[in-house]
Amino acid sequence: MRFYLVLFALALTAPFFTGSLSTAGVVLVFAIAAAACNLLLGYAGILSFAQGSFFGLGSYAVGILLTTWPGLGLLALPLCVLGGALLALCIGLLSTRQKGIYSVMITLAMAQLVFFAALSFPEWTGGENGLLDVPRPTLGLGRWLNDTQEHYLLVAVLFVVALAVLDRMTRSPFGRVLDAVRDNETRAEVVGFHVPVVKLQAFCLSGGITALAGALYALQLRSAPLSSIDLMTSESILIMSILGGRRSMLGAAFGALAMILMGEMLSPIWPRWQMVVGAVLIGMVLFAPDGLAGLWQRLSARRRTAPDRPSHMQQEAP
Amino acid sequence: MTACALQTRGLGLDYGAFTAVGAVDLQVMPKTLHALIGPNGAGKTSFFNLISGRYAATRGAVELDGVDITKMPARSRIRHGMARSFQITSLFLERTVRENLELAALGCKAPPLLRFWTDWSTEARRLDGIDGVLQELELAKLADRPVHVLSHGQQRLVEIGMCLVAQPHVLLLDEPLAGLGLADIPRVAELLMRLKSHYTVLLVEHNMRVVMKVSDRVTVMFQGQVIAEGPPAAIREDAEVRRVYLGSQA
Numbered sequence: 001m002r003f004y005l006v007l008f009a010l011a012l013t014a015p016f017f018t019g020s021l022s023t024a025g026v027v028l029v030f031a032i033a034a035a036a037c038n039l040l041l042g043y044a045g046i047l048s049f050a051q052g053s054f055f056g057l058g059s060y061a062v063g064i065l066l067t068t069w070p071g072l073g074l075l076a077l078p079l080c081v082l083g084g085a086l087l088a089l090c091i092g093l094l095s096t097r098q099k100g101i102y103s104v105m106i107t108l109a110m111a112q113l114v115f116f117a118a119l120s121f122p123e124w125t126g127g128e129n130g131l132l133d134v135p136r137p138t139l140g141l142g143r144w145l146n147d148t149q150e151h152y153l154l155v156a157v158l159f160v161v162a163l164a165v166l167d168r169m170t171r172s173p174f175g176r177v178l179d180a181v182r183d184n185e186t187r188a189e190v191v192g193f194h195v196p197v198v199k200l201q202a203f204c205l206s207g208g209i210t211a212l213a214g215a216l217y218a219l220q221l222r223s224a225p226l227s228s229i230d231l232m233t234s235e236s237i238l239i240m241s242i243l244g245g246r247r248s249m250l251g252a253a254f255g256a257l258a259m260i261l262m263g264e265m266l267s268p269i270w271p272r273w274q275m276v277v278g279a280v281l282i283g284m285v286l287f288a289p290d291g292l293a294g295l296w297q298r299l300s301a302r303r304r305t306a307p308d309r310p311s312h313m314q315q316e317a318p
Numbered sequence: 319m320t321a322c323a324l325q326t327r328g329l330g331l332d333y334g335a336f337t338a339v340g341a342v343d344l345q346v347m348p349k350t351l352h353a354l355i356g357p358n359g360a361g362k363t364s365f366f367n368l369i370s371g372r373y374a375a376t377r378g379a380v381e382l383d384g385v386d387i388t389k390m391p392a393r394s395r396i397r398h399g400m401a402r403s404f405q406i407t408s409l410f411l412e413r414t415v416r417e418n419l420e421l422a423a424l425g426c427k428a429p430p431l432l433r434f435w436t437d438w439s440t441e442a443r444r445l446d447g448i449d450g451v452l453q454e455l456e457l458a459k460l461a462d463r464p465v466h467v468l469s470h471g472q473q474r475l476v477e478i479g480m481c482l483v484a485q486p487h488v489l490l491l492d493e494p495l496a497g498l499g500l501a502d503i504p505r506v507a508e509l510l511m512r513l514k515s516h517y518t519v520l521l522v523e524h525n526m527r528v529v530m531k532v533s534d535r536v537t538v539m540f541q542g543q544v545i546a547e548g549p550p551a552a553i554r555e556d557a558e559v560r561r562v563y564l565g566s567q568a
Contacts, residue, residue: 173424173441174434180410180421187408190370191480192396192425193432201431 006250007163010257011156017257018264021152022220027260028159029217034240034252035166036209041238042246043170044202045182050091050107051237053114054084054207056229058214063131063224064124073137077158077215084211085204087114092203096196099185111234118229130225134218155216159253162209167249169205178202210237239277243284244291251293258292321384323348323518324369324400324488329378330542331364338364340542341378346488346535351514353521353529356539357562362522363405363492365539369520370402370490371395382488396426401481402490405522407473411466415457415476418465419448422480451482455509471502478509489517495525507532530554538562 010031014024033055040046058080065076072079095106118125125131139150169175181188181195189195218224227233236259244255259277266273288295328341339361346352354362367373369380371392379388382400390398410418423445433441452458455475460468465476474494481489495506507528513519514534523529529536530550538546538553540562546553553559 168437169434171438172432172434172436173428173438174432176417176421176438177424177428177432180413183410183412184408187404187410188421188425189393190372190396190402190404190408191422192393192484193428194393194430197430198432201434205434 003167003250004160004164007160007253010250010253011159014156014257015152018261021148023260023264025152025155025220026217027257028155028253029213029220030237030240030256030260031253032159032162032216033210033213033237034244034256035163035249036206036213037237037241038246038249038252039166039169039178039206039209040202041241042248043175043178043182044199046095046199046202047104047238048095048107048203048206049104049231049234049238050088050095050111050114051206051210052229052231052234053091053111054088054210055214055217055233055237056114056118056224057087058084058211058216059218059224059228060118060125060131061211062215062218063134066135066137067131067133070135074139074154076137077212080211080215081208084214085208087211088203088207089200092200092207096199096203108231111231115230118226125224125226128226130223130228131218132223134222134224136219136222151219155220158212158216162212163249163253166209170249174198174201239281242291243281245293246291248291248293251291251296254292321348322346322381323383324520325381326369327379327381329365329368329380330376331361331368331373332376337542339368342539342542342544344537344544346518346520348487348518349514349516350534351510351519351521351532353523353533353536354539355523355526355529355536359541360539361542362539364542366402366490366492366520366522370400393425396484396486399485399487400490401426401484401486401488403477403481403492403494405492405496407470407477409465409473409476409480412464414462414464415468415479416448416452416461417442418476419451419479419483420445423448423483426484445483447483447485451479454482454512455479471498471506474498474502474506475509487518489513489519491519491521491523493522493524495523495528503528 011028014027015021018024018027033051037051040048061080061083062076065072065079091107091110094110095103098106119127136147136151139154141150145153177193177198181198185195214228217228240255240259241252243258244253245251262277263273266276284291322345324346326342326344328343329339330341331339342365356362364373368375371390375388379386382398387395387398410421420442452461455478457475457479460472465473478494495503498506510532533550536548536550536553537544538559545562546556546559
């Protein structure tokens with residue numbers, strides 16, 4: 001219950017943190033992507049550099065669909081999810097055959113391949129310029145809300161839905177088995193689970209939801225930039241996931257918020273602001289490996305035990 | 319003569335030029351406890367891994383209840399009624415005893431694509447036999463403890479429990495007594511006696527006293543081959559076995 005309250009509160013208050021509806025929209029979009037990344041990184045224990053490919057695919061797919069058939073409207077979004085899941089199926093089929101570092105390398109190679117594919121078909125993707133003039137589907141609330149507000153509402157609703165779905169997944173049989181696979185892959189196999197299929201399923205679900213985030217991002221910008229499919233996007237998503245806490249869907253949302261706020265605040269002061277992000281990341285990995293979510297848990301655990309301490313001391317005192 | 323629960327015909331494994339398991343014929347009768355013994359390096363564990371499907375056989379065949387399962391992957395064998403335990407305890411350490419058993423119970427019947435929309439706790443409640451196994455192994459009191467805080471002996475019991483919840487008819491136990499304290503050994507030996515009235519058990523074990531006490535039949539392996547087979551009393555008297563295996567103790 002508290003989880004949903006925090007989700008709603010975050011969706012409602014993000015514009016105040018970030019100062020504008022459009023930045024808040026970007027935060028929620030990346031929150032979805034980082035949470036989907038958590039499913040792989042935190043639960044399945046898979047480090048994937050292909051998250052940016054799924055994200056970019058969603059951006060391009062929504063752009064191509066809506067410029068070709070503007071009548072599709074919101075139906076374009078589930079098609080993007082499907083597209084992301086299909087790409088994840090292709091990449092996952094290759095990467096889940098290998099373990100450890102080899103699997104990571106395959107996702108990295110595939111991410112590069114997808115990037116250059118996007119660059120090589122400018123008639124579809126607009127090449128280096130990206131895909132411009134992506135129309136936003138309308139929700140039909142024009143009488144009460146302007147275009148920006150309407151889009152933020154769409155993003156906020158899908159943010160709540162996506163994180164709720166992901167959180168539910170982690171508590172489903174699928175989520176438990178993902179945990180088991182990460183914990184002891186050999187045993188999971190012997191107990192009867194088809195580990196490669198389980199991993200592939202995680203890839204597809206994560207890829208589909210990441211593509212949804214990418215699609216919303218393109219609608220937010222009204223364009224699908226080439227940068228949405230590059231390796232840097234994969235890295236940003238991974239950093240948000242680690243900053244926020246890779247085993248908490250809410251943590252991922254706060255990771256996205258922290259990362260984007262850092263960019264907003266620091267980039268006007270220092271063009272090399274990403275070095276600060278690097279330092280923060282190293283600090284978090286060393287001292288708070290469970291990210292912001294882990295810090296929060298530690299703090300609230302301390303607060304809960306704090307009232308006990310004086311009574312303990314009284315008992316011990318002679 | 320009744321049909322075998324488990325049978326191997328000329329089953330063997332080569333590691334390159336080295337023959338780990340020659341060509342082993344083994345017949346395990348239903349509802350009996352069949353022990354596999356032999357000095358270190360005799361090929362027991364390799365043979366065990368061939369039966370459980372962890373290694374692919376170089377030659378020969380494995381039959382479970384008369385069905386050839388030689389080519390069947392390990393994860394499918396559990397669905398055909400064959401469960402195995404590990405010599406080195408292999409559990410989901412972060413999870414509780416109950417959750418380990420639940421995962422094992424789910425594993426043997428879950429479809430390859432797992433449900434991601436239902437809640438685990440409602441799903442787990444539908445799995446039956448967990449409480450029975452907890453009772454049987456006297457683990458009920460520890461059910462909600464994470465496995466990594468349990469003693470080694472208790473972990474060995476969870477290891478066996480994970481096989482039992484799959485409701486197998488053939489149980490492969492790889493050194494269930496390995497590393498147990500003296501106090502725990504009679505308890506597990508007693509458990510083995512109880513298990514053989516419900517299951518067909520193939521046991522690899524080094525503890526001779528227990529093997530001789532609980533087994534119906536004993537097969538002795540040496541250098542990848544079977545050198546003797548028979549009831550425990552006969553094996554104890556077998557001159558060849560004494561020479562290669564019991565030599566120092568005889």
